[in-house]
Amino acid sequence: RVARHVQATLVPIQDRVIKEDKSPVTVADFASQAVVAYYLKRHFAADRIVGEEDAAAVRERPDLAKRVVDAIRHAMVGEPAAAAATDDEGRTRLFSALIVLTTDHSSTMQWLGLIDHASTAARGPISATERFWTLDPIDGTKGFLRRQQYAVCLALLDAQQTVQVGVLACPNMPFPSLTSSPTATTGSLAWAVRGHGAWHAPLADTDPLSATPLTVAPRTSATLTVIESYESAHANHALSQRVQARLAVPTSVVRMDSQAKYLAVARGDAHVYLRVVGDVHYREKIWDHAAGALIVHEAGAAAVDVTGRALEFPREGVMSRNVGVVATVREDGLLEKVVKAVQGDEDFARYAATVPSGASPKM
Ligand SMILES: Nc1ncnc2c1ncn2[C@@H]1O[C@H](COP(=O)(O)O)[C@@H](O)[C@H]1OP(=O)(O)O
């Protein structure tokens, strides 16, 4: 809700900050992180969260802080109406809403504090004995700014750093597929619990019983649909083209921002997600992959890195032992074939040289 509101009222220059790594961050990123942190804190007070953002830039800009808190307030105001305050839960929500509606300085500071509640940059490292969440409040910020695809991504990892729960909310993904009629619902929600499958529902639908199991169907077309980043700075499109040529099957390409690409594979919109980063030294972050990787896995697809190694999700946030991602639908030998095609590329040695050797590839 908060992201949709900001997208509808976005003032691109004012509502944006350019981070040190030159990537953009918007009012929606901060507001979304605050709202998710608010609910996680309420329900799982002791749990730590590795969120992408922290509030430092917002604290320096009162105009931005106001926009962030306005966006949060707008998104949360519907809350008490939804829960007629007839029971404990309803009363709690009404009370929360009163806090939300308070516009004073201390309430602004509380919201900025919630952004930092979900930040290891603000709160320090997480101990090796704790489970933790990872949150990308707006994944695909560039897609968000173009009014295309983006996703709110949340995953729960155990102390062994294994993803146990993954959730992707994709407000601009047509439901149930990319080829749904233009009048179909826009907005898709997917989630997975390790060992219990993946699920799919329209984002607007709050009835969990209306969700359907998400299971990758076998490919029926002769053409392989390959999905990759829209941004050429995030993906080496030329290398991807060469890899596709080496697959010896006709391919078509869909370019899309965010972890919505994992959902596209999990529900059969695409057969292969290929992420060969443009910069060989770039390392993926856990909040950009944890939720999507579990969803494709539980839907019956598979995801590894471009060297064929299993994806790892360190609590420190940086996936230092992985480079890129390959996810494919379940089909005999397809994952291996794509990994081999990447490894056969003239440029691949440069990528492989940047990851530690010695660990045996796990498919
Ligand atoms: N050089 C890079 N190579 C690959 N991914 C990148 C690079 N720089 C940033 N990213 C991350 O890619 C993600 C989006 O991927 P996609 O283009 O597939 O949607 C973002 O989370 C973005 O991080 P950030 O959020 O810091 O911008």
Ligand SMILES: [Mg+2]
């Ligand atoms: Mg991201």
